[in-house]
Amino acid sequence: DIKEAKLAESRARRMEEKQRMLAARSQMLQQRAVNIRAGKELASQRSNERDRELQALVEARMQARALDHERMVNEKRNADTKHLEEVMQRHSEIEQHVRDSARRESEQRMKRHEVAIAAKVEQTRQVHDRRAAER
Secondary structure, eight states: OHHHHHHHHHHHHHHHHHHHHHHHHHHHHHHHHHHHHHHHHHHHHHHHHHHHHHHHHHHHHHHHHHHHHHHHHHHHHHHHHHHHHHHHHHHHHHHHHHHHHHHHHHHHHHHHHHHHHHHHHHHHHHHHHHHHHHO
16 A cells, blocks of 8 residues: 555656646747747848838939939930020021121112212213203
């Protein structure tokens, strides 16, 4: 009886020890699972942060490209506008030169015409004077 009681007590202690070991192992595995989940969440958060940073970087680069393009377009437009103004100025100078030349030419024609009329008048007067003298 005493042996059986000691045996039973020994078995009970071993069972308790096994239970404690299993409980400790279960606790350790649960903690490991919690740590793994926390690690996965942390990794996911870091990944999301990296994704957001990369997205912000991509957007910043796209914005910089758009601004560069807009600046280049504006520079081209300004150069085109300046060129157009120069062409229009030159055109205006040419038109003024043409008008001045036409005016000078017209004045010269008028002077030649006046000289021709004056010569004709003088010739006619001389003819009249001669005829009058002949009479």
